[in-house]
Amino acid sequence: MRVILVDDDPTMHLILRKMLQKLPEVHVAGAFTDAKSAVSFLQEHADIGLAFVDISMKGENGLEFAARLRSSGSPVQLVFVTSHKDFALEAYELSVIDYLVKPVSQERLQRTVHRALTNWRAFQWTTNQVPPPQDAERFSITALGDIVVSNEAGRVKWISRKCTELFAYLLLYRGRRIPRSKLVTDIFGGMEQAGAENYLNTTVYQLRKSLEPLGMREVIRSENDGYAIELKGAIIDYVEFEAKANELHTIDSDHVEIALGVERLYTGDLFGDKAYVWAIHETERYSQMYVSFVKRLAAALISLRDTSSASKLLLKLNQHNPLDESVIRQLMMIREMTGDKKGLTALYTDYVRLLNRELNIRPSEELTGLYDSLVQACMDKKIKTAKL
Template identity: 40%
Template sequence: MNVILVDDEPAMLLAMRMLLSRLDGVKLVSCFQTAAEALAFIDDVEVDMAFLDIELNGDSGLELARRLRAKDANLDIVFTTSHTEFSMQAYDVYPLDYMVKPISRQRLAQTIARADSKRLASVSRGIVAEIERLSVRGIGGLDVVSKKVGEVKWISRKSKEVFAYLLIHRGRPIHKARIIEDIFGHLSIANAESYLSTAAYQLRKVLAEHGFKEVIHCSQEKYRLDLEQIDADFIRWEQELGQLKVIDATNAAAAVELEKAFSGGLFEDTAFEWVIAEQERLSNVYVSFAALLAGWLSDSGQYREALRIAVRLVARNEFDEEANLLLIRLLAAVGDQKALLEHEGRYRQLLYEELGLQPSPRIEQAYAQARCGS
């Protein structure tokens, strides 16, 4: 694993060099004291992980992380800092870890092990992906691409909608009457049947250009998609999640990557009314999983990673009392009193302005304990 260090303190660079030299499988390829040096270096050398000080002399480690990620989306970022007040902002760039100085050899070894687990999982997924399949990104939007041609350019909005509709039914045959009711219900039966036939024809035509003419099947007035020819991220995400019977030290790194992968709603920003129920179901699956993972990470002392997840849970539903309780406890655990006070102010204001309510006794008790450091 090729590693770089960026820190404006020579003493810190020396200490990190010594720590990393004692870890197997780690190659420190260079050290820098400025962001410009690191950015120029990564253009010419393959780097797997970057340890960045958040407060660089004249530079921002957070901005450097964003620019490094723009050059290499797979680069693992680890923030090192003497302060905790940047922790909330740091989560915007999805770092692998956030470590407060001084850094111990054991703490560093845990971070390296997490990166190794993540890369092994990525290699495994890559082997599976070598089979030629139509790739669908449904989490956070709806994009379909093939290796042969690239992005699918839909002939009509309805052909795209029919594809998406069949996709969420995961290969099950769907009778045309149900498709008509959900997608073409505003039309007469005759017109709806004609529009469905046209959309299905357009769908076959555009997918044939990508080498997937046979991906849509019609038999006995039922339509279905052949999922053997499709790699849909939301379907794969739920399948991989189902393999995590419990969360423990052996699969925690993979669980964290799964949590990060759920980066938005199903078919987000589309106007498909029929997808709302499935969006809510998948969102509830994510919330339950993320809360369970955050709890495990917290119990294991990985407060920073747990805090990142708690921030996401609250952002999804600011009124979720359980998510807010988790966030309060984790802010207390990392000793970030400033962020705790900011959260309390926002939460009280939100409840009062939106619902005319005060925080529940459970929330009040959690705030009181957090302020006392208990």
């Protein structure tokens, strides 16, 4: 996907270019310091899928630029990158797909790009393929790290937290009728029965109203004193991740790039920081699926001696769960492969201290033995090098 940068600070062009270069799915096609130049470029290049736009610019500001594109019917997706948090509500009224506050982290940028790519691919499908049946919906759903629903008309603006939760619940059980009694228990548990049922009625109404601007009101169906969600042709990120991860039974040199692309699909735990009690099992299942996949991918990268890529992936797992010994084991092997005896010792020592402090236990004999053998291997390499 080709993207452009619109910011009156050239330094931000350099920063974003460097960050976006790490994402092989996108290519920066142009960078502009004013909105007028960007509009002219977009008029001549219809293949641009995404624009990163600053809000506070001289001349036409980012909000005015976004409003102009929307009024012209431009399909270009917009992401605001700004130092100001005050314009978030106004930005979403313009149907931007994300609002990033500087400084932007690589992980946060990656999540945004993934969302944009999902939307862009869905749009490309509708324009390049045989027209779908009249009743088929084409939209994308991001549920890893967030809950976002969008199509070429824009993105859903949730009316309330409970209508977001109801959508997430029905999404997880898509295609099935969920009795009202179960929804009341799982989503409105703890409330008085009559009040909970009234709250459910209000939430169903709010959910349909939230989906209506995107032409999706009818995906919420009432069936035999229950509700179901029918999604025809939707691109759902966690479904895509699971399917592609399961397809890669073996990760070898021919499949590493594909596997790296699959890893990038996982932009956060299911439903992000919402922590719905009823979703705990599935959230953990997808998290463990991701961890298992990354360990397999890291092992393949280590065997191909791509220690840099393997280390980056493993450090992400280590940050998520510092107590996972299998991740420490792989990181230790990388330290030995790169001849980093000091780093190997620091990694092992820090892990021993963590176990003692948090669990009052010592590392396994297997890990201790591995550490000793890797340290000896580092010393042998150093001696061999000195003799040459």
